[in-house]
Amino acid sequence: MKKSWATFEDKVRDIANLIWGRYPTPENVGGVAIDAVLHLDPQLSVLIEITEERQLGKVREDVTKLVTAQNALYAKRVIARSYCVIDAETVTESMKEAGRAANIKVLTIFEFSKLFFDFSSYKVGRLNAPFGSAINPITGEKDDTEYVPVRYRVDGSGADIGTAEIAELLKKGQHIILLGEYGSGKSRCIREAFRYMADRADADFNHPISIDLREMWGLKRGVELLNRHLADLGLDKLSGSAVRAFNAGSVTLLLDGFDELGSQAWNNDPARLRAIRAQALQGVKDIIQRSQSGVLIAGREHYFPSNDEMFQALGVRQSACTIIRSKKEFTDEELQEFFDQRGIDVEIPSWLPRRPLICQTINELPEEDREKMFDVSASETAFWDHFMRVLCVRDARINVAFDPDAIYGVLKRLGRITRTKPSNVGPITLSDLQRAFEDIVGQAPGEEASVMLQRLPSLGRLGTETDDRQFTDTYILDGLRAKDVGEIALTSLELLKDVLSTSWTNGLDSLGQMILASDARCSDKKLIDLAHQAAVSNNKTLASDAIATLLSRKADPLDFGKLNLSAGHFIFIDFSRRDIMNLTLTECTFANIIFDNRPTKNVMISSSLAEKVTGATSVKGLPPWVSLTADKYESADNTASIRRIGLKPAQQMLATTIRKTFFQKGAGRKEEALTRGFARLGAPGLATKVINMLIAEGLVEKVKGQEGALYIPVRKHTGRMKQLLAELTTSNDPLWLAVSDLK
Known part of the structure; x- marks a missing residue:
C-alpha cells in the first residue's frame, strides 16, 4: 500500500x-x-x-x-x-x-x-523478460510493440478504466481481478500497470512484483511463488529482501494466469472440479491472503463457473474486490490507432474482426495480401475462409515444395488434436506437429517440412523456454475445428472409429458453428446422422457440436429423430433460431445457452448445468421444457449479448438504442455514437425508423448539441425500458411489437 x-x-x-x-x-x-x-x-x-x-x-x-x-x-x-x-x-x-x-x-x-529491497535490479530483470502471453508469436520473445491504450470494463458500475487508474487503485491496497478471453490483452494490461508503478516505486515506497503463474505449478505457499519467480529471472540473491518487503506490506502483486495452474480436463462432477481448481491454486490463495497491499490477478473469464467459487479459490473477499474485464475487441478508435502506429493505411471494413491477435496477424502480412483481403466484402464466414487461405498461400511461397492445401490440412488436424488438450489453445508438442503432418501428407516430415511445421501460420510459441506451440487466437482455431467437423461428417462410419472413440473436451464456439452451418456439403441429415453416432460413442462433444450447429441454421423446422444425448458439453447453443422436435439433452453442460419463446415439440433439457443463460433473467423465465442450474442469467446488458440473442435487425437496433440511452453512463448520446454499427445490421433508413418510433412514443428526445443531434432519454420511462430489455423476445410491449414488424 x-x-x-x-x-x-x-x-x-x-x-x-x-x-x-x-x-x-x-x-x-x-x-x-x-x-x-x-x-x-x-x-x-x-x-x-x-x-x-x-x-x-x-x-x-x-x-x-x-x-x-x-x-x-x-x-x-x-x-x-x-x-x-x-x-x-x-x-x-x-x-x-x-x-x-x-x-x-x-x-x-x-x-x-535499496538496503531494504533492491527494486531497481528487479525492475530491469522483469522488464527484460516476457509478461505472460505478451510475446511475439513467431519468436517467443517478449513483445516490444508499442502499446495501444485500451479501457477495461468495471463490473457493477458501467464505467471503463485504464492501466494508470488500475495502478492507482492497487497503490491504495485494492484487490482487482482481471477477466478476459485468450488474446484479449490481460498480460499487456499487467505489463503496463507494472511499468506505471515501477516508475514511481521509489517515491511511493510501493514495489510491484509481476509473476507469471504458468511457471508456478505445484507450489503451495506464497513464499515459494516469490522465490521461484526471482530464480527464473536469475535474481535469487533478492529472495530474502523480496520476502521481507512482501511481509512489510510494500509489495503490490501482479499475478498473471490463474487459469494456467490447473487441468481443464472435463469432469461431470462439479464438486470434483471445484476441488481440483482449489488445490491447483493453493499457493496463489496463500500469497493473496498474506498480502498487505494491492493485488491484481488475471485469468480466463470462464475458468470458474461462478464468482463465489472464484473468490473462494483465490482467497479474495468479494466486498473488498473489484472485477474488471478485458474487452474482446478493439474499439474502432483503438483499431485505427493500432494500424496507424504500424503504418498500415486501410479503410477498416465492418466485417474485420477487432480481436487484437487477429489484427497483429494481419499486420504481419505483406501489403498486397492485406489489400486483397480488405477487398472482400462478404460475410464473416467468407472473410474467415479468405483470411485462412491468404495465410496458407503466403507460407507456401517460402518454398515451392510447400503446398497451401497441405498447410491448411495440417492446421485443421492440429485443431482436432487440441480438442483433447487441457487448455483450449494447446499446448501442441513437436510430436503433435509430426503426427498431424503424417496424417495429412502420408509420410514423416523431412528437413524442409520440419521447418514449415515450426512456423505454421496462426501458431505461436508458449515462450522461449519450450518448443511447444499453441494457437494464437481462438477465432482461427474455432474455424479450423469447424472445417474438420465438416470433413468428419462426410466420412464413412468405418473411418470414423478413431474420432468416435476419442473423448474431446474442447467444443465449437459460435463462430465455428456458423462456419460449419454454412458448409453446403453438410446437410441437416448428415449432421443429424453424425450426432446420433457420436451420442452413443465416447465423443459426446462431437455430438454436441453437430446439435448446436443444426440449431444455428435459420431453416425449416428440424426433427432430430428422437436423439438422446447424455453428458454432452456445449460451448454455445442457441434455441432461438429454429423450430425443433424430438431432442433430449440430459446431464449436459452449457457455457452459454440462449432461449426465447419459440415453440418446440418433444424437446427436453434435464439435470443439466449452465454457466450463463441468455434470454431469461431468472430460473422462472426458463421455458417449461428446461430443467437446469445456471450460474448467471443475462438478458441484454451489453451490445454483445444483444447480438448473440439472434434478434431481427430492427429489434437489435431498438434494444441497443435503449441500452445506450437509458442504461449507459451519461446524459445523452450523439447520433454517430448511437447508430454506430447499425449500417451493417439492416437496410438503409431502418435505424431512422426505429429512433423515430422512440421519439414518437415520447421515450427519447432529440435536441441540438454543439456537434450535431443529441438523443436524451425521458427518465420517467426507465422502468418500462428495463422491463422491455429483460423480456425481449417474450415482450408484449406495444413498442416492441411495432418495431418487430419493421423491415
Missing part, C-alpha cells in the same frame, strides 16, 4: 525500521544529537543523519557529527554503521568522498531504500 509521511525524517526512520526490524529514535551520542539511532546488539549500533539540504557543507557537518558519535561508541567497544541520507535524486562524488574516509555512507533516499 502506498505510504505517506509527515516529514522526510519519518520516511527515513520508517525505511530503517523495515531494514533492521526495529524503529530508530533520535539520541544524544557522545555529546551530539543524532537523528536516528538503532542499537542492534550490545556491540553493534546504526547511526543515521537525515537532511533535506543538498549542499556539500551540510553533508560535511553531518559527517563530522557521525564521526564524533562513532568515536564515542568505539570507546565503549561498540561498532557503529553510519549513514548520511539526503533528500535528493543524486549525490555528488564530493559528498560521497566526505564520508568515505570515516566509512560513512552518503546516500540518496532511493539508495538507502
Whole structure:
C-alpha cells in the first residue's frame, strides 16, 4: 500500500525500521544529537543523519557529527554503521568522498531504500523478460510493440478504466481481478500497470512484483511463488529482501494466469472440479491472503463457473474486490490507432474482426495480401475462409515444395488434436506437429517440412523456454475445428472409429458453428446422422457440436429423430433460431445457452448445468421444457449479448438504442455514437425508423448539441425500458411489437 509521511525524517526512520526490524529514535551520542539511532546488539549500533539540504557543507557537518558519535561508541567497544541520507535524486562524488574516509555512507533516499529491497535490479530483470502471453508469436520473445491504450470494463458500475487508474487503485491496497478471453490483452494490461508503478516505486515506497503463474505449478505457499519467480529471472540473491518487503506490506502483486495452474480436463462432477481448481491454486490463495497491499490477478473469464467459487479459490473477499474485464475487441478508435502506429493505411471494413491477435496477424502480412483481403466484402464466414487461405498461400511461397492445401490440412488436424488438450489453445508438442503432418501428407516430415511445421501460420510459441506451440487466437482455431467437423461428417462410419472413440473436451464456439452451418456439403441429415453416432460413442462433444450447429441454421423446422444425448458439453447453443422436435439433452453442460419463446415439440433439457443463460433473467423465465442450474442469467446488458440473442435487425437496433440511452453512463448520446454499427445490421433508413418510433412514443428526445443531434432519454420511462430489455423476445410491449414488424 502506498505510504505517506509527515516529514522526510519519518520516511527515513520508517525505511530503517523495515531494514533492521526495529524503529530508530533520535539520541544524544557522545555529546551530539543524532537523528536516528538503532542499537542492534550490545556491540553493534546504526547511526543515521537525515537532511533535506543538498549542499556539500551540510553533508560535511553531518559527517563530522557521525564521526564524533562513532568515536564515542568505539570507546565503549561498540561498532557503529553510519549513514548520511539526503533528500535528493543524486549525490555528488564530493559528498560521497566526505564520508568515505570515516566509512560513512552518503546516500540518496532511493539508495538507502535499496538496503531494504533492491527494486531497481528487479525492475530491469522483469522488464527484460516476457509478461505472460505478451510475446511475439513467431519468436517467443517478449513483445516490444508499442502499446495501444485500451479501457477495461468495471463490473457493477458501467464505467471503463485504464492501466494508470488500475495502478492507482492497487497503490491504495485494492484487490482487482482481471477477466478476459485468450488474446484479449490481460498480460499487456499487467505489463503496463507494472511499468506505471515501477516508475514511481521509489517515491511511493510501493514495489510491484509481476509473476507469471504458468511457471508456478505445484507450489503451495506464497513464499515459494516469490522465490521461484526471482530464480527464473536469475535474481535469487533478492529472495530474502523480496520476502521481507512482501511481509512489510510494500509489495503490490501482479499475478498473471490463474487459469494456467490447473487441468481443464472435463469432469461431470462439479464438486470434483471445484476441488481440483482449489488445490491447483493453493499457493496463489496463500500469497493473496498474506498480502498487505494491492493485488491484481488475471485469468480466463470462464475458468470458474461462478464468482463465489472464484473468490473462494483465490482467497479474495468479494466486498473488498473489484472485477474488471478485458474487452474482446478493439474499439474502432483503438483499431485505427493500432494500424496507424504500424503504418498500415486501410479503410477498416465492418466485417474485420477487432480481436487484437487477429489484427497483429494481419499486420504481419505483406501489403498486397492485406489489400486483397480488405477487398472482400462478404460475410464473416467468407472473410474467415479468405483470411485462412491468404495465410496458407503466403507460407507456401517460402518454398515451392510447400503446398497451401497441405498447410491448411495440417492446421485443421492440429485443431482436432487440441480438442483433447487441457487448455483450449494447446499446448501442441513437436510430436503433435509430426503426427498431424503424417496424417495429412502420408509420410514423416523431412528437413524442409520440419521447418514449415515450426512456423505454421496462426501458431505461436508458449515462450522461449519450450518448443511447444499453441494457437494464437481462438477465432482461427474455432474455424479450423469447424472445417474438420465438416470433413468428419462426410466420412464413412468405418473411418470414423478413431474420432468416435476419442473423448474431446474442447467444443465449437459460435463462430465455428456458423462456419460449419454454412458448409453446403453438410446437410441437416448428415449432421443429424453424425450426432446420433457420436451420442452413443465416447465423443459426446462431437455430438454436441453437430446439435448446436443444426440449431444455428435459420431453416425449416428440424426433427432430430428422437436423439438422446447424455453428458454432452456445449460451448454455445442457441434455441432461438429454429423450430425443433424430438431432442433430449440430459446431464449436459452449457457455457452459454440462449432461449426465447419459440415453440418446440418433444424437446427436453434435464439435470443439466449452465454457466450463463441468455434470454431469461431468472430460473422462472426458463421455458417449461428446461430443467437446469445456471450460474448467471443475462438478458441484454451489453451490445454483445444483444447480438448473440439472434434478434431481427430492427429489434437489435431498438434494444441497443435503449441500452445506450437509458442504461449507459451519461446524459445523452450523439447520433454517430448511437447508430454506430447499425449500417451493417439492416437496410438503409431502418435505424431512422426505429429512433423515430422512440421519439414518437415520447421515450427519447432529440435536441441540438454543439456537434450535431443529441438523443436524451425521458427518465420517467426507465422502468418500462428495463422491463422491455429483460423480456425481449417474450415482450408484449406495444413498442416492441411495432418495431418487430419493421423491415
